[in-house]
Amino acid sequence: MLEKKAIDYEKAVLIGVINKDQNDAKVKEYLDELEFLTYTAGGEVTQRFTQRIEVPNPKTYIGSGKMEEVQRYVKENEIGSVIFDDELSPAQQNNIEKILKCKILDRTSLILDIFAQRAKTSYARTQVELAQYEYLLPRLTGLWTHLERQRGGIGMRGPGETEIETDRRIVRDRIALLKKKLSKIDRQMETQRGNRGALVRVALVGYTNVGKSTLMNVISKSDVFAENKLFATLDTTVRKVVIGNLPFLLSDTVGFIRKLPTQLVESFKSTLDEVREADLLLHVVDISHPNFEEHIASVNQILDEIKSADKKTIMVFNKIDQYEAEVIEDDDLVTEKTKAHFTIEEWKKTWFSKIGDRALFISALNKENLDEFRKRVYDEVRDIHVTRFPYNNFLYPEHLDQY
Template sequence: MLEQENIEYEKAVLVGIITQSQDEETSTEYLDELEFLTYSAGGEVLKRFTQKMDRPDPKTFIGSGKMEMVRQFVEEHEIGTAIFDDELTPAQQKNIERILKCKVIDRTYLILDIFSQRAQTSYARTQVELAQYEYLLPRLVGLWTHLERQRGGIGMRGPGETEIETDRRIVRDKISLLKKKIKSIDKQMSTQRGNRGALVRVALVGYTNVGKSTLMNAISKSDVFVENKLFATLDTTVRKVVIRNLPFLLSDTVGFIRKLPTQLVESFKSTLDEVREADLLLHVVDISHKSFEEHIASVNKILDEINSADKPTIMVFNKIDQYKAEDFDETDLTIERTTANYSLEEWQKTWMNKLGDRVLFISALNKENFDELRKKVYDAVREIHVTRFPHNHFLYPEYQETVE
């Protein structure tokens, strides 16, 4: 415990832009998330910089005036890292590093860094390593600062260029080897999934840090790592769960996030096989987060990408113990009422009502409304099981209201 208290956080600044497609409110939300990502990676954000632009500057992402402000702050406060909210091109990264004289990374690299810290199994580490090498490959030029004076042309194709080509070849070979390794592990995991028999498979899905692992622990009485950081759980955990006398398999998967790097979506496609092969999804949502509707949309987008959007789904709105509606004064006609003022009861009457009986509100931490959760999961699993084995229906009677 003492060790955690003595952790030295790396000082960082965040940089984002406000555009027509990303207004000020959205930019603030993204930077909030970026700050949480920075904290999860072991950094402390001292200041944020934003600039209104039509599009990012192709050379330095932000304008020269704003960049000078960032440089002065970095110098005065001995900042170690500048983190940009969007993916930087290799040229932008090189130019910014030259100006700021500190480490410059983007959102993609930050997420990759967190993933590399969180990966526990050989499989997860291999997936992260592959994503890192694929990110690194186009940026190799930026790593060779001694080539800055070489501009190409006759007589200028010196050993430096050969050095880059050699490194590119090494990285490409490494990528090829990692892909083969993942393919081999995929086959083993596919066999393992096949050996689980005919049990109904239920997968927990949702945005990162919504409480999936806490819910997994509460339902399966297992001991899955839980921490209030993004991507605390990276490796898929599968547990056999029994509600009443009905057994099924429950898996906890990696959390989704907005602006998830393409390299990671590709590398973790196989991890998401647990989702793809599931019979039922429990889509866990942190209803206490002001952007929970956007989180739902982000998760649905990735589910669509892996052809899992049309699976039977129960929407589990978690963290009701932390939900607080903003105060609204009905007598003040100058203030417009927004969804931020909705009570939980009012939320249930919105689009959530269309979900029918496949929606519930719980607190995984306090096990609030857990009887209702167990009933809904039991009924959904039973329905799938009876459809698969109609002659076994008498083994699993309708769920009784009395709790075990």
């Protein structure tokens, strides 16, 4: 039997704040996601700290008493990174670093670090590098002393590793060069998209880790990398798929997330162009996640930002095999029934009913209900194709025995 390779996780602490915009339950949910992000980046969360504070401290984000509590824990437990759930200002990051004497990250820098790990192609690396530089530019003052003290680990990948670029002017020149490089690649990709001919384009969109890549593999019979970690997919993958006798292009795009850094939205503009130019969106949702409704809202918000919210969309509720409703015992007269207790059938009677046949329930991993899924996608793609090419109707029989 092969020995499992030990993974050396870096010890990390998470910090969140409770205020009028996010209550205790919301902060717990955000920190749960932040912990998953930390794990994806190679960290192990040993402690969480939360503080009820209406207005963040302009110098240290959290109050002095809480900061002392964090400081004691960091020192006693040899913590490598302290990660805040909200974006810190350059001054806050610098001040906190002087107090805690360890790496200080926020959600934005953590996501950028994960993207730096996941970027495999030259194009993805260029996109991530641009986003990193734009994030780091106002933080250069405190960054290099930080690097002299400790190198490597979470948040230390990419452009932050070269001390030679301490000069702001050089960094700005680098940003300009990267933008020029991306602009050239964008034009090339636009030409490639134009050369795909008249095929209908379908794009998979959704929150990160909802199973888009797994679904892509099942439909296209390809081998797109899929893993139970956040942002497993960065590069857009496009495959030609044939259902029945009808070919179309299917693209798997980068997963969305709450508080997605604006730097990434901008630098991944061309990747998101696959969504903008799609004829049909398959919005994949992890229905087994307790907060899937908020994930839907987050995705819809980003779709709105990239002017794609009005596209024809099918909601694909994935992971039905993992869905479990909380059970209320017959003799429990106290517990009030909430959405957490809904079965999938009960969910279908809520706002789901307004979607009608534009909602599908599948398990991509276990291949449940995929025949219904293929038929629905076929019908939608056929309608788009017939509308675009009304003289080719003879290609599509009214009834197909097999999809």
